[in-house]
Amino acid sequence: MIGQLHPIDGELHQGQPAVRATLFAMAIPMRRRQCGGWAWWLSTFGVVLSCAPGVDEAGSSETDVPTLSIERVRWQLGDDPSWAQPALDDAAWPTADLLDLVGQDGIFWLRTPVQLGPRHADAAVPLGVRVSALASCDLFWDGAPLPGEGRPGPDRDREQAGPIDLLVHLPHARAQEGLHVLAARCSTHHRQIELAGSFQTLAVGFYGAMLQAPLAYAGLAMASLTAKFVAAAFFLSLFVIGRRDRATLDLGLLSLATAGLLIAEAWRPLFGYPYGWHVPRLLLILGLAWLSNALLVRFVFDRFPARGRRGLGIAAAVASMAVLLVEPSFDGRVALFFLLGLGLAFGWCIGALVRAAPDSGLATAGVGLCFVGFAASPFRFLDQGVFLAFDAMLMLLLIAQAAQVRRERDALEAARLRATRLQLELVKKSIQPHFLMNTLTALAEWFERQPERATEGLEALAAEIRLLGALADHRTVPLARELELCHAHLAVMGLRRDCAYQLDAADLDTTAPCPPGIIHTLVENAVTHGPSPDGGSADTPIRVSLTSTLHEGQRRYRLTSPLRAPADPPRDAETSGTGFRYVRARLAEAFGEQFTFQAGPKDDRWIAEWSIPAS
Amino acid sequence: MRIVIVEDERMIAERLRRLVTEIVGDRLESLTLLDRFSLAREHLATHPIDLLFLDLDLYGRDGFGLLEEALASSFATIVVSAHHDQALRAFELGVTDFVPKPFGRDRLAKSLARLETREPALRKQLQNLAVRTRRGIDLVPVARVRYLQGADDYTALHLVGGQRRLHPKSLRALETLLPSPFTRVHRSFIVNLARVRSLESHGGGKHRIILDDGTDVPVSRARIAALRQDLRMDDS
Structure with a gap:
């Protein structure tokens, strides 16, 4: 039976993007075959969504030489040199689809007739034979051997593994118009695992097109590779020189992972390799595809934090495991990883967009571009568009990161300005007339009544002024120092009001960082809002208590104090506004946006609560 | 003489009470200490007095509102304040005197003497x-x-x-x-x-x-x- 001859897509000859042509020629046939149910569904989904036709049947161009892609062959296990002869009657040999041929444990032969037309016989058009297979092959044209690499053998030791892609020149003298026979003597002892098929392509066509197409793809791939390395260098150096947030690291690693994926993908057309390396390369591609998508998801989670990250992350990990178990083909798995990763990232970005998170528009556009490209035609996208789309996405994310850096820098500059004002504000507290003059007046009274108490008061005042000056220009100070300041202040206030204040602050980590003056300000506030002096004596002091708890990486503080009788409540805006602004500004200076602060009356207590990162 | 002291700082109020009692002596008819804005307003509305000592900063509140009310009354007002920069504004409103904190007995005695002898205020800055x-x-x-x-x-x-x-x-x-x-x-x-x-x-x-x-x-x-x-x- 004569094998059917089909011109492959024709794209090779039409000046169409070479990337598309090459990858299609090299990979698609096997992929379509190898994909399981999921992948088939994806593919169908893609075809439905895609408006662009996948195959162009027209075959004329400048060379007008159809590539003859062999789909069915006759084959026979065994080894006989006469099987190369065109006259051999091979009618008894079984026929098979080329893509269905699997590896064998001994030498086997393939035979197929090839009908060359008048264009093939044109001397100006050098012809070639291309074999892409996980096999070592000796090729014979009308019984005469063609040059090649690799050598089939009866066992692994005697087989010399051939290249994954073999392209040999067919001399013009032997390529006359008419019927010819192409035979291949093959062995597959270097295969590691049994794939769905060992043969991807067996074709006869214009040598130049078959030679150039992979290199054109490689050129584009290298341009994309450069972009990815630049992006990786940018994000990673940004991370190293100080912007130590996970989103930036994620982007750096994502750029590296996609660069790795690109190299792994491009290695075959660029450098080739013995077919024994094909499966390790597929495993590497699978791993890098998973890593790229995992990093993309982690980036959007880190960049636009919201509830449910942990649950979705675990679900995605479980789904990844399920993909490995359920989907048998490499390409199907890669496609499903992309579906999972891009889908989850895109959904998360839309959520951020709905919440009006800064830069979520850019991220949604970037991730959305990839997702829509993928959804429109999953396998074409993975073969042809993924790297360029990822470049576009990385560029948009880079702009988003730059916008964030700019915003943070502006905020930092504003914070620095505020910090200077804050320092001044804290130092001014000690010479504020209301504080200093009232204290001095009260001390004058104590000097005339009980000089020893006046001396105590002077010492406390001196300690408070000294500490205010010493702590002011620090961004944070150990909690112990801040508490020392508070104790000094309460001692001064106790003397001024002839009552006793007590700060309960046991069981606290006194080495924890605290922006200077914030607890002092809140304690001042507690005294102002607190009960009139009749409420506290040495036996029953007015108690201000500070507690701290750890919760989800945050250290929460709570300052509680009794509230004055509601007869004459102070106006918050007037009494607390400035103080709270100071507290917020100091917390922002020390911890950026990673803090919370609130204060107000609750029942008969005044409660101030704030949380800061625990480490 | 009927005197009210409005001051939220307890030791300062006590100091004023002690010194005023010493200085005014027998002529003192009554002396009331108040530490709140609302209490002061209530008291002044119902009790005729001759002299008010007023702290301008009560629990962090601006005392000028109360001061204006006080100055629209029949009694004399002496401001006692830590905010020395408020003196001019107080005089422009017509306070009898402005005693800056911290103060001693002499400064308070001078202020009271001026009131008693009806000698013109030192700084006639009433606006x-x-x-x-x-x-x-x-x-x-x-x-x-x-x-x-x-x-x-x-x-x-x-x-x-x-x-x-x-x-x-x-x-x-x-x-x-x-x-x-x-x-x-x-x-x-x-x-x-x-x-x-x-x-x-x-x-x-x-x-x-x-x-x-x-x-x-x-x-x-x-x-x-x-x-x-x-x-x-x-x-x-």
Whole structure:
């Protein structure tokens, strides 16, 4: 039976993007075959969504030489040199689809007739034979051997593994118009695992097109590779020189992972390799595809934090495991990883967009571009568009990161300005007339009544002024120092009001960082809002208590104090506004946006609560 | 003498109480300490007093609202404050004195002595007179006052434009506060010299001042010489 001859897509000859042509020629046939149910569904989904036709049947161009892609062959296990002869009657040999041929444990032969037309016989058009297979092959044209690499053998030791892609020149003298026979003597002892098929392509066509197409793809791939390395260098150096947030690291690693994926993908057309390396390369591609998508998801989670990250992350990990178990083909798995990763990232970005998170528009556009490209035609996208789309996405994310850096820098500059004002504000507290003059007046009274108490008061005042000056220009100070300041202040206030204040602050980590003056300000506030002096004596002091708890990486503080009788409540805006602004500004200076602060009356207590990162 | 001290700092209030008690001695009829804005307002509304010591910063609140209310009353007000920069504003509103914190016995004694002897305030910087109206407290710029006419327990302020306002302070108390263009011309009248058009003699030693709106105000015989001098000086 004569094998059917089909011109492959024709794209090779039409000046169409070479990337598309090459990858299609090299990979698609096997992929379509190898994909399981999921992948088939994806593919169908893609075809439905895609408006662009996948195959162009027209075959004329400048060379007008159809590539003859062999789909069915006759084959026979065994080894006989006469099987190369065109006259051999091979009618008894079984026929098979080329893509269905699997590896064998001994030498086997393939035979197929090839009908060359008048264009093939044109001397100006050098012809070639291309074999892409996980096999070592000796090729014979009308019984005469063609040059090649690799050598089939009866066992692994005697087989010399051939290249994954073999392209040999067919001399013009032997390529006359008419019927010819192409035979291949093959062995597959270097295969590691049994794939769905060992043969991807067996074709006869214009040598130049078959030679150039992979290199054109490689050129584009290298341009994309450069972009990815630049992006990786940018994000990673940004991370190293100080912007130590996970989103930036994620982007750096994502750029590296996609660069790795690109190299792994491009290695075959660029450098080739013995077919024994094909499966390790597929495993590497699978791993890098998973890593790229995992990093993309982690980036959007880190960049636009919201509830449910942990649950979705675990679900995605479980789904990844399920993909490995359920989907048998490499390409199907890669496609499903992309579906999972891009889908989850895109959904998360839309959520951020709905919440009006800064830069979520850019991220949604970037991730959305990839997702829509993928959804429109999953396998074409993975073969042809993924790297360029990822470049576009990385560029948009880079702009988003730059916008964030700019915003943070502006905020930092504003914070620095505020910090200077804050320092001044804290130092001014000690010479504020209301504080200093009232204290001095009260001390004058104590000097005339009980000089020893006046001396105590002077010492406390001196300690408070000294500490205010010493702590002011620090961004944070150990909690112990801040508490020392508070104790000094309460001692001064106790003397001024002839009552006793007590700060309960046991069981606290006194080495924890605290922006200077914030607890002092809140304690001042507690005294102002607190009960009139009749409420506290040495036996029953007015108690201000500070507690701290750890919760989800945050250290929460709570300052509680009794509230004055509601007869004459102070106006918050007037009494607390400035103080709270100071507290917020100091917390922002020390911890950026990673803090919370609130204060107000609750029942008969005044409660101030704030949380800061625990480490 | 009936005195109220409004001060939220307990030791300072105690200090004021101790020193005032010592200085005023037997003449002290009552002395009340209050530490809250609301308590002070209630107390002043129901208890006639002679003197108020007022801290301008009560629990962090601006005491000027209370000060304006106090100054629209009959009693004298002495501000005791840590905010020395508020002195000018307080004097412009018509406080009798401004005692900066920290203070000693001597400073307080001087302030009380000035009040007792009715000697003019050291800094006659009064710019506005606080006047109670149905809407609340109005600050009337002293430049708008043509002349003041004393009645028994209050003083009528005659303003540019023909309006009249009543002030609960006595003419004598206001005299100690009003700045220099205001001159006592009669037992019952103080005139703003800046508003005088002419001085007319009516024979028999009787004189009248004609103001810029045509109003005439009697001048007592005892004060005519001093007035003539003031007007000349004013002209020069």
